Amino acid sequence: VDEMPEPLSAKYVDQFAYPTVKDRLPVILTKVIDTVYQYKNTAAEQHGEAGKEDCKFIVSKLSELKNAIQTDKPLTVLADGRGDVSIWNKAIQKEIDDHGNKHPSWFKSPWLLTECYMYRKINESIRMSSKLQEFDPFGEQKRSALKNSHDACIVLANYIHDITKDNKDVTYEQFSKILQIALWGNKCDLSISAGVENSQNVSPLLYLNEMASNILVDSTQQVWQALLEARKNGKQTRVDIILDNMGFELFSDLCFAEFLLRTSLAHSIHLHYKVMPWFVSDVTREDFLWTLQTLKDSPNEVLSKLSETWQNRLQDESWVIKGDDFWTTACDFRQMKSKAPHLYDDLTSSSMCFFKGDLNYRKLVGDLNWNHTTPYELTLGGFHPSPHCALRTIKCDLVVGLQEGRAEEITKLNADWMLGGDYGVIHFCDLIEK
Ligand code: F6P
Ligand code: MG
Secondary structure, three states, X not given: OOOOOOEHHHHOOOOOHHHHHXXXXXXXXXXXXXXXXXOHHHHHHHHOHHHHXXXXXXXXXXXXXXXXXXXXXXXXXXXXXXXXXXXXXXXXXXXXXHHOOOOOEOOOOOHHHHHHHHHHHHXXXXXXXXXXXXXXXXXXXXXXXXXXXXXXXXXXHHHHXXXXXXXXXXXXHHHHHHHHHHHHHOOOOOOOOXXXXXXXXXXXXXXXXXXXXXXXXXXXXXXXXXXXXXXXXXXXXXXXXXXXXXXXXXXXXXXXXXXXXXXXXXXXXXXXXXXXXXXXXXXXXXXXXXXHHHHHOOOOHXXXXXXXXXXXXXXXXXXXXXXXXXXXXXXXXXXXXXXXXXXXXXXXXXXXXXXXXXXXHHHHOOOEOOOOOOOHHHHOOOOOOOOEEEEEEOOOOOOOOOOOOXXXXXXXXXXXXXXXXXXXXXXXXXOOOO
8 A cells, every 4th residue: 555645735846736826826816806806886886885895805805815825925824703713723733733834834835725725715804804704706707607508508408308208217328428427517617727718618418429538537337336236225325416616517416416316326415515615616505506596597498497396306305405614624535534523424324425526536535646556445544434436527636546557648648638627537435434
């Protein structure tokens, strides 16, 4: 078994961790500052002078934050009174204790900590305002990502309708297709191309064949067998989906959830959103409910009907939506049992958890610089609340479970192949440790 490797930032100074903190985060933060600045007049209309003052306050806090990043200042403890403050301040203290790192700074701390911390600091500034505490600086981008994916949503809604309308039993091919659509839905991510439109504007069904060879680990068969087994045993199967991005990815996740229910591969679906605006495109509760309402208002009959069904599923609780502070900390998932035992315990009641996206993948494997051939189940550090599947398009230079030589082979074609979400992995692990 591999020795526990160093945190990514320790080894990957010249890889993606470094350009992320040096270039990408300041760009994302600048866009947030502009958004808040532009919001000034709306805030004044809604909240009078207090709203305008809030915008100035947030802009000044975020400008200080941007300067702190760019001049490698120490990370400061949080002061906004949210319930997660102690987890955060312990994470910063841990850097001091473990690495004698007197002042853990932006360029001398683990990448996972600093990247998550920036989004948490954005939320701290917003929450410390007087009237704008619920303002989502990414809201506009997330909503337009869905609107610009409307046609792709219609294609997928029709497909779900067609393959489930006459109650023929589900086939492996259909299951595999839906799973791949949910996987590639993860390519639509606003935090890679900071604000450049990244919505789904081609048919999600047409490109599956050409993309199939870009799936570097494909455990679909095992996922399928595990769900069939549970159905055969007549268990009340609960499936959890730990959501990632708003827009077409969320829509593809909801179609996957609908498919599981209509084929009785699951009886209830728990969908986990983020409790604050996160990594630009991640889904909050408001985003989730806005998506259902917007789709219901669509002029397209199939889409509107499907979303009406989904609103009813929230009523009859065959769908349960929930959010836990833990998902928006910098903790990797091996820390869940100790830092959020209630959440780990809840996940042990699931028959299978689907983790979407790159950030969740990094947290599953501890954001450590594993060799690319390290078997996936060896990287989880004991995180086994229930059988789980990781559906992730690759957006950073951290990939495990590959065959010998595979990463090097692709690097010859394109040195940056790990950064754009063009390749994907479908990992499965059925180890269970209650
Ligand atoms: O991990 C690399 C990365 O580009 C992060 O910097 C980025 O914010 C994250 O991926 C988002 O990806 P996902 O939405 O798939 O978690
Ligand atoms: Mg995301």
